[in-house]
Amino acid sequence: MRIRVVHETSYTYDQPARGLIQILRLTPRDHDGQYVRRWRIDTSVDGRLTAREDGFGNIAHWFTPDEPASALLIRVTGEADTEDTHGVVRGAVERLPDLFYLRDTDFCAASTEIQALAVNASKGAGDTLTVLHRLMEAVHGSVRFEAGPATAAVPAAKALAAGCGNSQDIAHVFIAAARHLGIPARYVAGYRARDDGEAEVEAPHGWAEALVADLGWVAFDAVHEVSPSDQYIRLAMGLDYLGAAPIRGSRVGGGTETLDVKLRVEQGKAAVQC
Numbered sequence: 001m002r003i004r005v006v007h008e009t010s011y012t013y014d015q016p017a018r019g020l021i022q023i024l025r026l027t028p029r030d031h032d033g034q035y036v037r038r039w040r041i042d043t044s045v046d047g048r049l050t051a052r053e054d055g056f057g058n059i060a061h062w063f064t065p066d067e068p069a070s071a072l073l074i075r076v077t078g079e080a081d082t083e084d085t086h087g088v089v090r091g092a093v094e095r096l097p098d099l100f101y102l103r104d105t106d107f108c109a110a111s112t113e114i115q116a117l118a119v120n121a122s123k124g125a126g127d128t129l130t131v132l133h134r135l136m137e138a139v140h141g142s143v144r145f146e147a148g149p150a151t152a153a154v155p156a157a158k159a160l161a162a163g164c165g166n167s168q169d170i171a172h173v174f175i176a177a178a179r180h181l182g183i184p185a186r187y188v189a190g191y192r193a194r195d196d197g198e199a200e201v202e203a204p205h206g207w208a209e210a211l212v213a214d215l216g217w218v219a220f221d222a223v224h225e226v227s228p229s230d231q232y233i234r235l236a237m238g239l240d241y242l243g244a245a246p247i248r249g250s251r252v253g254g255g256t257e258t259l260d261v262k263l264r265v266e267q268g269k270a271a272v273q274c
Contacts, residue, residue: 016068017254025236044073057093058236087227101184111157118177
């Protein structure tokens, strides 16, 4: 499948903001089942855009405007060809040992309730892959999806107690539960093309990957109760949302900030090579 993305993030400030720094994990990498044809990041103000690789192996750009800005637009346009690998992630850049992804974080700490959810899902399951699919089903049934900005993500325990959350929250619950069972798990940020073919999407999507012996890293999207297919573009991964957030930044001054996001994820057919 060919997926085209137009992702615009605009900030406006009451007063010109000084010392703006934006870290952009908005550029996907090639791996088995994902081939980036073209990708571009543009900004509405002049500044320095420097590409680096973060500690997880994600492509990250540091953007710093030349002068204080009262508004900033970050626009991503890109196109990637994807294939369905049934959630199995191979050929991705890996910079850290697998066991690193057993670490707890503030977003992915396993409360007593999450521990119980994990243990109940694993009873009688046998192999790790079956455990993870049951866990995905249990999280899907316990935390109802509600669209919301990624910046509103909450700790896994709070999302489970509320019984609802955005895609980041739901992924955090799955990750916390998997780690409680001794299964390395991590957060993934990216884009998902809608099932109905409509292009407008509320926000970038979040899901999880967990380690399965003999298969490697396998993706699980508890929001939709599926292993990600060719509808997905994988942008970045980390221990939780903060480590893989598409955009994070800091500033000095500027007063009140207003954020607006517009996102189109359009699917089509990839050209056939003859």
